[in-house]
Amino acid sequence: MLLLQLIINGIQVGALYGLTAVGFSLIFGATKIFHFAHGASFAISAYVFYYLYAVLLVWWPFAILAACILVVLFGVVLDRYVYGPIQSADGSFFTIFVGSFGVAVVIQNLIGTVFGRGFISVPSALSRSVETLPGLYVAPTAGIAVVTAVVCFVALQLFLGRTNIGIALRALSESPALVRTFGLNPKAVSTCAFALGSLLVVPAAVLTSMTSGLNAAIGGRVMLISVAATIVGGVGSLRGAACAGLLLGIAENLALWRFDPQWSEAVTFLILFAFIVLRPSGFFGRVVTS
Amino acid sequence: MTDALISVDNLRVGYGGRVVLDDISLQIRKNEVLCLVGHNGAGKSTLMNALFGVVTRQGGEISVDGQRLHQPEPKKMAALGIGLVPEGRGIFPGLTVDEIFQLAMWATGVPQRERPERIEWVMSILPRIKTFHARRAGTLSGGQQQMVSIARALLSRPRCLLMDEPSIGLAPKLFQDLLQPIRQLQQQLGLSILLVEQNVKEAFKISDRVLVMRSGAIIHETSPEALADNKVLMQFY
Numbered sequence: 001m002l003l004l005q006l007i008i009n010g011i012q013v014g015a016l017y018g019l020t021a022v023g024f025s026l027i028f029g030a031t032k033i034f035h036f037a038h039g040a041s042f043a044i045s046a047y048v049f050y051y052l053y054a055v056l057l058v059w060w061p062f063a064i065l066a067a068c069i070l071v072v073l074f075g076v077v078l079d080r081y082v083y084g085p086i087q088s089a090d091g092s093f094f095t096i097f098v099g100s101f102g103v104a105v106v107i108q109n110l111i112g113t114v115f116g117r118g119f120i121s122v123p124s125a126l127s128r129s130v131e132t133l134p135g136l137y138v139a140p141t142a143g144i145a146v147v148t149a150v151v152c153f154v155a156l157q158l159f160l161g162r163t164n165i166g167i168a169l170r171a172l173s174e175s176p177a178l179v180r181t182f183g184l185n186p187k188a189v190s191t192c193a194f195a196l197g198s199l200l201v202v203p204a205a206v207l208t209s210m211t212s213g214l215n216a217a218i219g220g221r222v223m224l225i226s227v228a229a230t231i232v233g234g235v236g237s238l239r240g241a242a243c244a245g246l247l248l249g250i251a252e253n254l255a256l257w258r259f260d261p262q263w264s265e266a267v268t269f270l271i272l273f274a275f276i277v278l279r280p281s282g283f284f285g286r287v288v289t290s
Numbered sequence: 291m292t293d294a295l296i297s298v299d300n301l302r303v304g305y306g307g308r309v310v311l312d313d314i315s316l317q318i319r320k321n322e323v324l325c326l327v328g329h330n331g332a333g334k335s336t337l338m339n340a341l342f343g344v345v346t347r348q349g350g351e352i353s354v355d356g357q358r359l360h361q362p363e364p365k366k367m368a369a370l371g372i373g374l375v376p377e378g379r380g381i382f383p384g385l386t387v388d389e390i391f392q393l394a395m396w397a398t399g400v401p402q403r404e405r406p407e408r409i410e411w412v413m414s415i416l417p418r419i420k421t422f423h424a425r426r427a428g429t430l431s432g433g434q435q436q437m438v439s440i441a442r443a444l445l446s447r448p449r450c451l452l453m454d455e456p457s458i459g460l461a462p463k464l465f466q467d468l469l470q471p472i473r474q475l476q477q478q479l480g481l482s483i484l485l486v487e488q489n490v491k492e493a494f495k496i497s498d499r500v501l502v503m504r505s506g507a508i509i510h511e512t513s514p515e516a517l518a519d520n521k522v523l524m525q526f527y
């Protein structure tokens with residue numbers, strides 16, 4: 001029963017990991033920008049929701065809406081006013097990474113200063129576990145997490161497949177120069193990638209704040225998971241990132257069967273290294289040949 | 291000259307500090323096929339890209355219908371009736387042909403209600419696209435991809451088509467098959483075409499005028515007949 005419990009916990013956590021990783025993978029795939037501050041987006045939306053809902057007692061849809069607006073703004077402003085200037089001045093992948101890393105550190109410290117560095121969580125009846133089977137405790141949030149993740153992922157696939165902006169995002173991931181030749185501004189399409197990728201973080205951040213809780217340093221952990229899931233799933237594959245996020249969540253929880261919780265990051269790294277060594281192209285990735 | 295569709299005066303283009311085109315002047319006349327030849331790296335693609343606004347010019351003037359353009363941009367150029375078939379694969383391998391067409395029409399601002407009609411029109415010019423329009427462009431042969439790239443440029447109903455080495459990677463027979471409908475269309479609609487081609491034998495067959503480029507400058511203007519003898523052409527390379 002413990003094993004089943006761990007798997008269910010793993011699926012709940014993994015669904016949210018998957019969603020966050022898909023956001024990162026979408027941005028990285030379309031723009032080739034290593035958006036390290038994606039973790040900061042997660043922290044921002046979680047803390048905005050926490051502050052509005054748990055502290056100011058704002059009605060939850062408004063709290064979520066506010067988190068959405070702020071996180072999209074954060075992503076778009078970062079793309080326009082941090083990555084954009086770096087790209088036009090120098091364009092190096094590494095310089096952008098360092099810039100993004102810097103922003104992530106600033107946000108983490110800002111959140112630490114405003115909200116403290118301690119652990120917070122949003123109390124909610126939805127995260128109260130119910131004994132579903134003898135010895136098996138499941139909270140409604142587990143179901144909500146899985147359903148939300150599936151709905152968001154399907155909606156994203158439809159968006160990318162059916163809408164003009166979705167098609168443009170896929171085109172941008174293949175050739176920004178050709179996007180320009182077609183008559184679009186690649187930078188504007190890139191901004192859409194940031195808006196959409198950042199938005200995907202909100203449900204995961206909100207649900208995490210209600211279930212496992214978080215602290216100001218959550219961004220680093222989110223980033224590790226997102227990068228690992230992107231690589232394990234195969235760079236450029238959103239489906240891969242989603243599956244890998246789920247896998248990482250389940251593996252992390254299964255490890256609790258035998259190991260202490262502080263080993264969970266080690267499990268992430270172990271899976272990451274195993275994939276880098278054994279299957280560098282990931283689940284769904286194409287082997288890159290040059 | 292009054293029959294010039296596009297006029298380029300003293301155009302200068304460079305990448306970073308390096309000047310690639312210096313003081314280029316030329317005209318693309320209405321209803322002509324103008325062939326541009328020159329060695330690799332002469333600046334033919336740079337000229338086309340500057341004309342279409344994909345590359346920013348550093349100096350000179352570009353006019354369409356005698357109107358000076360402040361800053362050419364692909365979307366604006368498409369609206370003025372100019373289409374670019376770029377060098378290399380002008381397609382997105384992961385998108386289907388239908389998606390490529392949809393993206394192109396959205397990007398250039400073709401009104402929604404005109405879109406089906408435009409697609410029907412290009413499919414009537416290049417009917418073979420009908421057999422593979424639902425496939426991902428990356429799975430198509432080189433000839434099919436080039437056909438899609440040309441069709442995509444035609445979607446904006448251009449009066450002038452800029453084609454950058456459409457024969458690259460194609461068997462000569464395939465290239466002829468591709469040029470024929472373009473030639474017909476050109477004569478039917480009075481299209482202007484600026485054609486950059488290495489395969490001069492085929493290109494000259496449909497050309498009215500030839501410009502020879504060397505190291506960023508136009509060094510010679512002539513008729514295709516005068517260059518038909520290879521030795522004459524070779525002296526310009």
Ligand SMILES: Nc1ncnc2c1ncn2[C@@H]1O[C@H](COP(=O)(O)OP(=O)(O)O)[C@@H](O)[C@H]1O
Pocket residue numbers: 305310328329330331332333334335336337
């Ligand atoms: N994007 C670019 N950045 C820097 N230099 C370029 C770029 N594109 C072309 N060049 C340079 O400009 C010159 C002309 O190139 P190009 O216009 O492609 O010539 P062609 O099409 O006649 O072969 C070449 O020396 C090439 O190296």
Ligand SMILES: [Mg+2]
Pocket residue numbers: 334335336377454455
């Ligand atoms: Mg060229």
